[in-house]
Amino acid sequence: MDVSLDDRQEGDRTIVVVGGEIDVYTAPKLREKLIDLVSAGHYHLVVDMEAVEFLDSTGLGVLVGGLKRVRAHEGSLRLVCTQDRILKIFRITGLTKVFPIHASVDEAVAATPDSA
Amino acid sequence: MAETTSQDLGIEAPPGDIQDRVVLRLPALGAYLSVVRTATASLASRLDFTLDDIEDLRIAVDEACAMLLAQAVAGADLECVFELSTEAIAVSVTVPTLDGLPPTRDTFAWTVLTALAGEVDATADADRCVTISLLKRRAELGEPVGAEAPAL
Numbered sequence: 001m002d003v004s005l006d007d008r009q010e011g012d013r014t015i016v017v018v019g020g021e022i023d024v025y026t027a028p029k030l031r032e033k034l035i036d037l038v039s040a041g042h043y044h045l046v047v048d049m050e051a052v053e054f055l056d057s058t059g060l061g062v063l064v065g066g067l068k069r070v071r072a073h074e075g076s077l078r079l080v081c082t083q084d085r086i087l088k089i090f091r092i093t094g095l096t097k098v099f100p101i102h103a104s105v106d107e108a109v110a111a112t113p114d115s116a
Numbered sequence: 117m118a119e120t121t122s123q124d125l126g127i128e129a130p131p132g133d134i135q136d137r138v139v140l141r142l143p144a145l146g147a148y149l150s151v152v153r154t155a156t157a158s159l160a161s162r163l164d165f166t167l168d169d170i171e172d173l174r175i176a177v178d179e180a181c182a183m184l185l186a187q188a189v190a191g192a193d194l195e196c197v198f199e200l201s202t203e204a205i206a207v208s209v210t211v212p213t214l215d216g217l218p219p220t221r222d223t224f225a226w227t228v229l230t231a232l233a234g235e236v237d238a239t240a241d242a243d244r245c246v247t248i249s250l251l252k253r254r255a256e257l258g259e260p261v262g263a264e265a266p267a268l
Binding site for chain 1: 145146147149150153168171174175178179182185186223224225227228231232264265266268
């Protein structure tokens with residue numbers, strides 16, 4: 001199982017759709033994707049994790065790195081996730097208090113474009 | 117590389133009689149982590165762990181292996197020993213390292229590992245082999261409390 005990465009634009013938001021397993025082997029691909037988007041001037045990211053089947057701390061580190069990058073440009077990084085087993089990892093590490101986490105892409109896109 | 121068991125590390129042997137011992141040895145490369153996760157889930161499933169506990173153990177073993185891969189000697193093997201009893205699984209993961217130091221404990225990886233596995237220990241031997249061992253009991257109740265937000 002590998003990771004799948006797609007992105008699309010919705011207004012000023014860039015939706016990054018992530019699927020599959022994010023671990024120490026596949027996380028560099030996600031890191032590269034986020035770096036490429038920020039380098040191309042996309043500072044308001046919504047990472048849709050509904051199709052993620054596995055996430056470990058390596059993936060968390062990549063998302064935190066992405067958040068730091070967009071924040072450097074007064075941007076935002078919001079997550080879409082409703083899977084308990086994935087949310088559990090965010091709760092354990094305290095990252096539910098760092099990332100805005102939404103139940104749907106629509107909800108994330110509708111959120112105020114602050115520097116989340 | 118000497119095999120390390122849970123008893124060697126001071127973690128109690130899994131409660132109940134050890135039924136089987138499964139040893140998995142594979143290249144210390146990230147590409148094989150999915151294999152370790154699959155084997156872990158399969159073994160926990162055989163012992164009738166709940167779906168939540170299977171998932172917890174799968175992530176915990178993944179974290180332990182990922183931490184060791186970061187310091188593994190190039191070309192080395194990662195060895196995972198699973199000791200199965202009726203009530204628990206003890207897992208010891210060992211790899212030869214360059215520095216012979218147990219992983220630091222102020223990381224997301226260690227936080228996740230300890231929250232999901234229950235009992236965890238890390239040791240290094242004289243040959244600079246580092247071992248992380250963990251014990252997951254069947255049907256542990258409750259969920260770890262959310263941590264404070266880390267400073268970024």
